[in-house]
Amino acid sequence: MDGSMQSAAQEERRLPFxxxxxxxDYFGICLRTFLLAMVTLGIYDAWGTVERRRYLLGHxxxxxxxxxxxxxxxxxxxxxxxVVAAIIDINIFARIWPKEVxxxxxxxxxxxxxxLINSAWRFTLRNMSYRNLRFDFKxxxxxxxxxxxxxxxxxxxxxxxxxxxxxxxxxxxxxxxxKYGDAPFSLEMTVGGMYRVLLVAIPLLVLIGAxxxxxxxxxxxxxxxxxxxxxxxxxxxxxGLIMVVYLLMLPAFVLAxxxxxxxxxxxxxxxxxxxxxxxxxxxxxxxxxxxxxxGSWIVAVLSLGFAVPWAVVRIRxxxxxxxxxxxxxxxxDFKGRERDAGDAVxxxxxxxxxxxxxxx
Amino acid sequence: MEPSDPKKEIAGRxxxxxxxxxxxxxxxxxxxxxxxxxxxxxxxxxxxxxxxxIDPPVRGMPWRVRFPNGQAFESNGPTGFDMLFGREAGxxxxxxxxxxxxxxxxxLASLALPFVLWFGYPIxxxxxxxxxxxxxxxxxxxxxFRELDGAVFDKSELPSARKAKMRAIFTEILRASDLAPGRxxxxxxxxxxxxxxxxxxxxxxxxxxxxxxxxxxxxxEIAGVLAHEVAHIRERHSMRQxxxxxxxxxxxxxILGDGSSFAEExxxxxxxxxxxxxxxxxxxxADLASAQIMRKLGRDPNAMIALLRRVYKDCGESCEETSIxxxxxxxxxxxxxxxGGE
Ligand SMILES: [Zn+2]
Numbered sequence: 001m002d003g004s005m006q007s008a009a010q011e012e013r014r015l016p017f018x019x020x021x022x023x024x025d026y027f028g029i030c031l032r033t034f035l036l037a038m039v040t041l042g043i044y045d046a047w048g049t050v051e052r053r054r055y056l057l058g059h060x061x062x063x064x065x066x067x068x069x070x071x072x073x074x075x076x077x078x079x080x081x082x083v084v085a086a087i088i089d090i091n092i093f094a095r096i097w098p099k100e101v102x103x104x105x106x107x108x109x110x111x112x113x114x115x116l117i118n119s120a121w122r123f124t125l126r127n128m129s130y131r132n133l134r135f136d137f138k139x140x141x142x143x144x145x146x147x148x149x150x151x152x153x154x155x156x157x158x159x160x161x162x163x164x165x166x167x168x169x170x171x172x173x174x175x176x177x178x179k180y181g182d183a184p185f186s187l188e189m190t191v192g193g194m195y196r197v198l199l200v201a202i203p204l205l206v207l208i209g210a211x212x213x214x215x216x217x218x219x220x221x222x223x224x225x226x227x228x229x230x231x232x233x234x235x236x237x238x239x240g241l242i243m244v245v246y247l248l249m250l251p252a253f254v255l256a257x258x259x260x261x262x263x264x265x266x267x268x269x270x271x272x273x274x275x276x277x278x279x280x281x282x283x284x285x286x287x288x289x290x291x292x293x294x295g296s297w298i299v300a301v302l303s304l305g306f307a308v309p310w311a312v313v314r315i316r317x318x319x320x321x322x323x324x325x326x327x328x329x330x331x332x333d334f335k336g337r338e339r340d341a342g343d344a345v346x347x348x349x350x351x352x353x354x355x356x357x358x359x360x
Numbered sequence: 361m362e363p364s365d366p367k368k369e370i371a372g373r374x375x376x377x378x379x380x381x382x383x384x385x386x387x388x389x390x391x392x393x394x395x396x397x398x399x400x401x402x403x404x405x406x407x408x409x410x411x412x413x414i415d416p417p418v419r420g421m422p423w424r425v426r427f428p429n430g431q432a433f434e435s436n437g438p439t440g441f442d443m444l445f446g447r448e449a450g451x452x453x454x455x456x457x458x459x460x461x462x463x464x465x466x467x468l469a470s471l472a473l474p475f476v477l478w479f480g481y482p483i484x485x486x487x488x489x490x491x492x493x494x495x496x497x498x499x500x501x502x503x504x505f506r507e508l509d510g511a512v513f514d515k516s517e518l519p520s521a522r523k524a525k526m527r528a529i530f531t532e533i534l535r536a537s538d539l540a541p542g543r544x545x546x547x548x549x550x551x552x553x554x555x556x557x558x559x560x561x562x563x564x565x566x567x568x569x570x571x572x573x574x575x576x577x578x579x580x581e582i583a584g585v586l587a588h589e590v591a592h593i594r595e596r597h598s599m600r601q602x603x604x605x606x607x608x609x610x611x612x613x614x615i616l617g618d619g620s621s622f623a624e625e626x627x628x629x630x631x632x633x634x635x636x637x638x639x640x641x642x643x644x645x646a647d648l649a650s651a652q653i654m655r656k657l658g659r660d661p662n663a664m665i666a667l668l669r670r671v672y673k674d675c676g677e678s679c680e681e682t683s684i685x686x687x688x689x690x691x692x693x694x695x696x697x698x699x700g701g702e
Contacts, residue, residue, distance in 0.1 A: 025419045032463075035470045041611060051416070058418035066421055084610050091606060095500040098507065131382060132375035132432040181380065334380035338430065 017323040021059035023310035029055055030309040046077035057128065060320060063331060071127040071344065079344035114144035119346030125178060126341035134338050136179040147173045164194035171268050181336025183275035190271065193263035197286050201256035208252050212245055251294055259290030269323060281324040292318055372435025374398060387433050396433055405431050482604065489596060489603040497599050501563025516548035516570055523548055526568065529583050536656045539594045556671045560589035562598035575670045584650055584664025591649030597642040604638050639687045644697055651698040665695045
């Protein structure tokens with residue numbers, strides 16, 4: 001990481017990110033917006049969403065300034081209504097022409113997905129600002145088609161072993177089309193960290209699955225044997241057992257997924273360069289972060305959801321405490337202008353989840 | 361707009377337009393204009409108060425205003441904000457902060473909401489369903505029947521005399537049920553997958569399966585089941601179920617749109633349980649209608665339950681009781697439904 005910019009050594013500054021929000025404040029915002037959403041049958045949630053994002057981004061601080069979020073609530077509401085209307089239409093048509101709709105939906109997704117992903121990133125980034133200067137994203141349909149539809153489809157044949165490579169390609173696509181003002185980001189990402197997590201996670205999950213399967217087999221083996229002549233009862237029992245296995249393994253899945261995500265986040269941050277000079281650093285320790293997130297969510301679930309705001313704030317603070325910008329000189333000279341963020345349909349379909357959205 | 365004291369100025373940070381640069385600065389209100397000055401006291405912007413965008417303050421963060429030319433100003437502390445923007449600030453804050461009174465009202469309203477929805481929602485959804493043209497029921501029913509017919513139904517193996525007898529009963533029931541002529545038809549099929557069962561599809565097709573006919577010991581038992589299925593068609597239960605389910609998904613999606621996937625899973629589970637309760641409601645409605653038709657025809661309304669007991673004889677006590685996780689009421693409650701009334 002360091003040593004590459006010898007000439008600017010005296011100007012190099014380590015700027016740690018921080019998060020200054022509190023669980024108490026965020027709980028108040030979440031409770032109020034949730035109750036208002038309830039009594040308005042969900043309409044208010046568009047406003048609530050903007051308020052929650054402004055709180056989380058506003059308290060995310062770098063070099064004495066918070067980030068800001070400028071999305072218009074009614075744009076989000078409109079997008080949600082469009083998505084809901086589309087879902088209803090598809091469901092009605094699916095009852096009349098099931099085969100045609102299934103085929104059409106698959107093809108439609110194929111055609112729409114790149115557009116949805118590009119518009120989701122555009123909406124999110126163009127509505128985000130730092131020091132009164134907006135971020136920017138300008139996607140490319142065919143590249144998005146390749147990185148988010150065709151490449152993952154091809155990678156299926158590698159049985160998941162290629163997934164860090166796919167993730168890298170996707171992250172690099174997003175980063176290279178992203179700007180702060182007019183200043184471009186670049187990303188040269190390594191995948192070693194992600195593979196190291198997978199190398200532990202896959203045997204761990206297999207082992208836990210085998211242990212749970214073995215215990216259940218010992219407990220229910222005789223019943224399964226007794227039911228072999230009644231396939232429908234056997235199917236029911238198996239259905240129940242699969243549910244049990246899924247619930248017992250859920251914590252292990254969360255742990256593995258979050259550790260993987262931490263490795264991804266580190267790789268993205270360590271490989272990202274802004275404007276050819278400013279670098280970043282992600283210092284999460286994957287498994288420790290995984291345990292931290294798992295613990296937070298277990299508390300959130302046990303509290304019947306009341307601790308969710310606390311968990312969100314705690315996790316965000318933990319992430320920011322492990323994020324550093326290595327700036328060359330001051331951050332005064334970024335230029336740019338506000339651009340139309342477009343509609344929120346892509347952002348509201350959830351296509352961004354699970355990609356690089358977690359990196360910031 | 362209330363002009364604030366021109367002598368009062370607020371110190372903060374003044375952000376450039378179109379760049380990440382900022383400097384110490386001040387703003388003040390003069391008449392209905394807002395003026396911003398840089399550190400040397402030079403005026404950098406003057407804009408009408410109405411054109412200045414006042415972002416609702418984020419708790420614990422500096423408040424921020426944005427000028428039409430793209431410049432922005434931020435400052436710590438709430439007093440300056442109130443002083444500068446007076447009534448405008450009040451409007452922004454009223455919307456985003458709540459007094460204890462309003463909190464109480466909001467919590468009470470949220471507590472009342474489930475009851476309003478519980479009783480009001482089915483009525484609202486049924487009104488929507490009534491507005492849906494019957495031709496949509498037809499298309500959905502025909503498509504479902506084609507699907508099932510190709511996959512899980514086989515040709516009926518019943519003797520044609522038996523079928524003719526049942527068709528006669530069916531016609532009798534249609535006449536007694538006030539259903540529009542041609543709205544329902546009876547077909548016979550055999551299915552290893554569904555076993556002893558009968559269905560009503562939304563297009564008006566009543567499917568009678570061989571295994572159920574085989575278990576019946578009297579015409580009244582068959583007639584009771586047919587009357588029940590005809591009632592499903594007359595009351596458009598399928599379409600009402602579809603509309604209610606769709607509405608619930610929409611509500612869940614809107615209220616929990618930004619929620620975690622965990623919340624969504626809980627909501628899906630809750631929605632499932634509510635739909636089971638709607639299904640039980642429709643079954644009871646169909647049972648009541650069946651009993652009514654049977655009495656009109658001078659037949660035994662309880663006979664259907666005897667047939668159902670034979671169908672579920674392996675199931676025992678769990679089919680007798682009504683549970684929140686079953687799609688049909690328990691047999692004991694159904695017997696009460698058909699034997700009670702009138
Ligand atoms: Zn029924």
